[in-house]
Amino acid sequence: MDIVWDRGALSSIDVELRDRYVTLMMSLLSPNFSYGLWTIVYDNSYNGFPTSMPEAVLRELFAGKGINLRFIDSDGPIRRPYATSATIHLWHLTE
Numbered sequence: 001m002d003i004v005w006d007r008g009a010l011s012s013i014d015v016e017l018r019d020r021y022v023t024l025m026m027s028l029l030s031p032n033f034s035y036g037l038w039t040i041v042y043d044n045s046y047n048g049f050p051t052s053m054p055e056a057v058l059r060e061l062f063a064g065k066g067i068n069l070r071f072i073d074s075d076g077p078i079r080r081p082y083a084t085s086a087t088i089h090l091w092h093l094t095e
Helices: 013-029 054-063
Strands: 003-006 034-042 068-080 083-094
Touching: 013 054, 054 068, 054 083
Parallel strands: 003 034
Antiparallel strands: 034 083, 068 083
């Protein structure tokens, strides 16, 4: 794949399956890909989905995979039924 637009899939996967998802996605990418990744960040008082995905978690998931992870923009704080305050983040991943 040349382009991926992930509008919440990674945040909707069980924590235990994140590494597997990232490995699968990386195996499908073409050289010089462009990967847009939306994540949500909130306090950990909520244990359901979508799961909070702060920068440190993202960097750990993509560490050692030759991926450049660049923060693009955020929206928030916004109110969600599952968190008192949440922020949506957009990341751009490239080789």
